[in-house]
Amino acid sequence: MEFRTISDSKRAFLPLLLLGDEQEAMINRYLDRGTLWALYDGGLRAVCVVTEEGAGDFEIKNLAVAPESQRQGYGRAMVEHVVRRCRGWGKRLLVGTGDSPLTLPFYEACGFRECGRIEGFFVENYDHPIYEAGRRLTDMVLLDMEL
Ligand SMILES: CC(C)(COP(=O)(O)OP(=O)(O)OC[C@H]1O[C@@H](n2cnc3c(N)ncnc32)[C@H](O)[C@@H]1OP(=O)(O)O)[C@@H](O)C(=O)NCCC(=O)NCCS
Numbered sequence: 001m002e003f004r005t006i007s008d009s010k011r012a013f014l015p016l017l018l019l020g021d022e023q024e025a026m027i028n029r030y031l032d033r034g035t036l037w038a039l040y041d042g043g044l045r046a047v048c049v050v051t052e053e054g055a056g057d058f059e060i061k062n063l064a065v066a067p068e069s070q071r072q073g074y075g076r077a078m079v080e081h082v083v084r085r086c087r088g089w090g091k092r093l094l095v096g097t098g099d100s101p102l103t104l105p106f107y108e109a110c111g112f113r114e115c116g117r118i119e120g121f122f123v124e125n126y127d128h129p130i131y132e133a134g135r136r137l138t139d140m141v142l143l144d145m146e147l
Contacts, residue, residue: 003081017064022130035050092145093145
């Protein structure tokens with residue numbers, strides 16, 4: 001398994017980034033200022049974008065594992081890599097996600113705990129309804145872990 005920090009041509013990873021965040025205009029809000037990591041294991045398996053939010057907070061803005069590579073530990077390996085890289089630089093790692101049975105159990109399995117909600121986030125910030133597991137996403141659930 002190899003983690004690469006991508007500095008040039010970040011948009012070449014858009015197909016996978018759009019799996020983690022399906023509106024390109026939202027990705028454009030954080031891609032340039034964020035650190036993009038790509039996980040390779042005989043091919044590209046996962047991507048993750050992390051931003052520095054000040055006051056010791058780092059935030060996962062996008063995390064996506066290629067569909068054929070999901071449930072094989074790559075998502076967890078990426079979170080562990082992010083924690084290793086941010087530890088010592090910040091105090092807290094945050095992530096915001098939909099209230100979805102596909103993502104919340106994953107982040108909880110990785111050691112995150114719910115710390116808040118932004119009501120209506122997916123309704124107010126996206127130009128189309130977002131569905132996960134057959135349910136429309138409305139609130140953003142915020143989770144964090146200490147670094
Ligand atoms: C969510 C996502 C990143 C998880 O990555 P992954 O590589 O599939 O997850 P892992 O194999 O590392 O899972 C680690 C643990 O999380 C939990 N988990 C992962 N996916 C789960 C799911 N759909 N339901 C319940 N638990 C889940 C399990 O405990 C799992 O351990 P197990 O495989 O031994 O059961 C991946 O499914 C994905 O890219 N989804 C589409 C994009 C997306 O929704 N990104 C998140 C945006 S915020």
